[in-house]
Amino acid sequence: MLDDVFEEYGELFTAGNVCFFYSGYLSQPLLTAMVEGFKVKLDRDGVSNPIRRRLLSSLVEMTQNIIHYAQDTLTPSEQDDHQLRWGSISVTLTQGHYLLECANRVDAAQAHTLRERIEPLRLMTHAEIKEAYAQAIRQDTPDGSKGAGLGLLTIARDAQAALTYRLIEDAARPGTVIFLLKATI
Amino acid sequence: MSQSRVRHSDIEVGKALPWDVYDEKGTLLLRKGYLINSEGQVDRLVAVGVFADSNALRQSRIAQVEAEDSEPEASPAQEWLDLRKKMELLYENVELTIQSGQFISRITEIARCVDSLCGAKPELAQAIISLRQDGRYSSRHLLDSATIARLAARDLKLTPAREFGLICAALTMNLGTTCFQDEIKAQSTPLTDEQKERLHKHPEEATTRLKSMGVNDPIWLRAVLEHHEHFDGTGYPNGTAGHELSPEGQILRLADIYCARITFREYRSAVPLTVALRGILLERGKTVDQTLAAQFIRAVGIFPPGLQLRLANGEKGVVVRPGSSPNHPLVVSLIGGDGLPLSPPVQRDTHNPLYGVGETIDPATFNAYVDIDSIWG
Numbered sequence: 001m002l003d004d005v006f007e008e009y010g011e012l013f014t015a016g017n018v019c020f021f022y023s024g025y026l027s028q029p030l031l032t033a034m035v036e037g038f039k040v041k042l043d044r045d046g047v048s049n050p051i052r053r054r055l056l057s058s059l060v061e062m063t064q065n066i067i068h069y070a071q072d073t074l075t076p077s078e079q080d081d082h083q084l085r086w087g088s089i090s091v092t093l094t095q096g097h098y099l100l101e102c103a104n105r106v107d108a109a110q111a112h113t114l115r116e117r118i119e120p121l122r123l124m125t126h127a128e129i130k131e132a133y134a135q136a137i138r139q140d141t142p143d144g145s146k147g148a149g150l151g152l153l154t155i156a157r158d159a160q161a162a163l164t165y166r167l168i169e170d171a172a173r174p175g176t177v178i179f180l181l182k183a184t185i
Numbered sequence: 186m187s188q189s190r191v192r193h194s195d196i197e198v199g200k201a202l203p204w205d206v207y208d209e210k211g212t213l214l215l216r217k218g219y220l221i222n223s224e225g226q227v228d229r230l231v232a233v234g235v236f237a238d239s240n241a242l243r244q245s246r247i248a249q250v251e252a253e254d255s256e257p258e259a260s261p262a263q264e265w266l267d268l269r270k271k272m273e274l275l276y277e278n279v280e281l282t283i284q285s286g287q288f289i290s291r292i293t294e295i296a297r298c299v300d301s302l303c304g305a306k307p308e309l310a311q312a313i314i315s316l317r318q319d320g321r322y323s324s325r326h327l328l329d330s331a332t333i334a335r336l337a338a339r340d341l342k343l344t345p346a347r348e349f350g351l352i353c354a355a356l357t358m359n360l361g362t363t364c365f366q367d368e369i370k371a372q373s374t375p376l377t378d379e380q381k382e383r384l385h386k387h388p389e390e391a392t393t394r395l396k397s398m399g400v401n402d403p404i405w406l407r408a409v410l411e412h413h414e415h416f417d418g419t420g421y422p423n424g425t426a427g428h429e430l431s432p433e434g435q436i437l438r439l440a441d442i443y444c445a446r447i448t449f450r451e452y453r454s455a456v457p458l459t460v461a462l463r464g465i466l467l468e469r470g471k472t473v474d475q476t477l478a479a480q481f482i483r484a485v486g487i488f489p490p491g492l493q494l495r496l497a498n499g500e501k502g503v504v505v506r507p508g509s510s511p512n513h514p515l516v517v518s519l520i521g522g523d524g525l526p527l528s529p530p531v532q533r534d535t536h537n538p539l540y541g542v543g544e545t546i547d548p549a550t551f552n553a554y555v556d557i558d559s560i561w562g
Contacts, residue, residue: 017552028209028234035232039225046528048556049224056228057193064190064234095548096316096493096503096555123274125267126259134250137243154192160263161319162270184319 019098020059023088025074031063038091054158054185055091055098061151062102062181063089070104071176097160103180111167111177117152118181122162129156159183188236194249195242196227204241209234261306262557265313268298272324272356276363289398296331296352303335308506309561310336312491315447315548316503316555322370323363326444331355333440333485340484341436350404351433355440358409360391385421388413408433412441415472427474435474439465439481459492459545488514488542490561493551496533497541498522503555509536516540517560519553526553530560 020038022030035056042052066087074084087104106114124132133153156163161184168178188207196202198221206215214235221227259267275282275291282288303310314329334355338348359366365383369376376384392410400406411425411434418426420438446461462482469478488494488511492504499522504514513536521527533540 017550031234032229032232035228039228045526045554046530047554048559051554051556052224053193053227056231060193060231093552093554095318096551096553098554123270123277125270126263127267130250130253134247137246137250150192154194157194161266161317162273164319184317 017093019091019093021088021090025084025086026063026066026070026089027082027084028067031060031067034063035060051098051185055100058100058155058158058183058185059089059091061155062100062183063087065151066102066104069106069110071107071110072105098185100183100185101180103178105170105173105176106179108175108177111179114165114179115167117149118163118165121152121156122165124156129153133157155181155183158185160185187239189239189242191231191235191237191242193227193231195237195245196221196230197249198222198224198227203245204237206230207236209236211236260558260562261302261309262313262317262562264298264302265310266317266319268295268302269320269325269328271295272328273321276321276324276327279360279363283394283398286398289395289400292353292356295328296349296356299328299331299335299352299356300349303332303339306561307336307339308490309557311485311489312503312561313557314444315489315491316557318448321367322448323359323366326366326441326448327356327359327363329444329448330358330437330440333444334436337436337440337481337484338433341432341480343433347404347433350402351408351436353400353402353405354408354412354433355437357395357405358391358412358437358441359387360394360409362387362390385413389422404431404433407431408437410434412437414438416474417471419472430474432477435477436481439473439478443481443485459488462487462489483511486514487511493546493548495543495546496535497543498539499543500527500531500533500540501546501551501553502530502533503560505532505560508534512542514542516542519555530556 019041020034022034038059039056042055047055066089067083067085070085070087072086075082085104087102089102090100092099092101121129121132133150136150136153152163164182166180168180170176170178188211191206201218201220202215203217205213205217206219208214272295275288275295279288282291310332314332318325331352334351335348338351343351362383365387369380369384388410392406395406395409408431410422411430414420414423414425414430414434416427416430416435418424443461443465446464462485465473465478465482469475486507488504488507490504490506493501494504494516495501496516496518500518501520502516502518505517506515508515513534516533516535518527518531518533535542
């Protein structure tokens with residue numbers, strides 16, 4: 001088994017196109033450290049400012065979502081600061097573009113809300129996303145309310161292609177669902 | 186005072202902060218008016234997780250959105266990606282759209298966009314096919330095939346009416362079987378007899394459905410019906426051969442094959458563009474008319490825009506456009522000979538032996554960001 005694990009790590013290590021991968025408990029200080037490291041890589045790679053901004057903004061949004069909403073938590077679920085919650089996040093460079101992917105466990109109600117928010121957003125054109133964002137701001141749509149929250153709208157605005165997502169039921173933990181989200185930049 | 190989290194887009198470099206900035210515990214970190222002078226500062230603040238007064242933040246966001254309204258429309262690359270979304274949406278709701286009588290008008294609207302975007306930036310149109318393989322395969326493939334068919338048709342000097350019929354045919358060639366196309370695209374095992382039968386019937390099925398919606402353009406209908414017919418008569422559904430076949434149907438077949446081969450599949454990587462073209466070259470005179478195959482390859486280019494290459498000096502880059510001759514494209518180098526990213530990227534004329542074309546690179550192993558807007562925008 002240990003060999004299998006090493007083999008998987010080895011693949012990740014040598015693939016060359018994995019810019020960043022983390023799976024485990026995430027916290028605000030960890031996010032700060034992640035961004036510091038990723039920033040250096042983007043600077044070294046000479047990524048232009050608009051693309052760099054989109055990447056870092058989406059990385060922060062995805063990680064913040066895990067820190068605030070993931071089901072697997074080490075800190076009490078009602079605690080709203082210094083949270084420590086489980087999730088995975090990765091950035092890969094493939095076929096000339098970046099893929100940002102994240103995964104975390106949510107409860108059935110959150111899964112329902114996520115589907116309701118992402119579905120209409122997924123195939124909106126760039127102009128429609130901008131309009132939906134403007135509308136959400138004018139209506140003062142808070143992140144936890146119905147309608148696409150600002151976090152998802154921000155990711156959709158930064159992404160160049162349709163957002164892709166999956167909600168996978170976990171038989172081992174009834175009532176919970178694994179949420180996966182992918183954005184292309 | 187209620188507070189909201191500050192996002193990347195809320196802070197503008199070179200401008201004074203429009204609100205006070207606090208940490209998670211409400212401790213004041215930066216006062217309103219503080220000048221942010223680098224992207225690095227923005228990154229650090231947002232990553233740490235900072236907050237501002239909700240109402241003040243909302244006001245600054247509204248001001249920002251209003252200022253954005255006067256900014257230019259989407260970039261050409263974004264227009265292509267938007268068009269993909271429109272196609273995906275159309276085919277996700279295909280039956281409903283057909284029932285409402287809007288399917289054909291939506292297709293012709295998309296066809297006009299394909300024509301206009303191909304006309305404005307033909308190299309970008311080609312590059313985006315290989316460099317941005319996102320979204321649902323079946324609808325993206327139709328749009329990609331329409332793009333390649335349009336570019337080939339223009340090079341072959343087809344009349345505008347024939348060109349338009351061909352684009353519409355490409356956008357509808359798999360009508361009624363798009364879910365099935367997604368299914369077989371993901372399948373790694375050979376097709377079953379039942380799947381083969383369904384596949385062989387789909388050109389007729391699509392043609393029948395188009396006729397039932399009032400399409401009577403013979404170019405459009407014939408191209409859809411014949412897009413799997415072979416020059417030597419071994420194709421389907423009718424085994425029509427040689428010059429009985431319409432040029433539009435054969436152009437569509439070539440565009441269909443080419444786009445399918447350069448696309449990543451679940452069970453194999455996408456093949457480099459040149460390998461896909463070589464496949465067409467080997468088929469000429471057999472399943473494909475020799476003259477038409479040669480014309481198609483000339484139209485697409487021996488080194489098509491978006492192709493990933495290694496140069497003689499070890500640099501890696503992408504083809505931007507044809508150069509002084511078909512064998513010497515202009516390339517933008519993105520990775521230096523030492524394997525490190527080139528910042529900024531450098532344009533190379535492969536006519537110069539120092540930067541001569543080396544080998545094509547497997548798209549799956551090309552580890553550099555291709556900024557489409559900067560290169561082709």
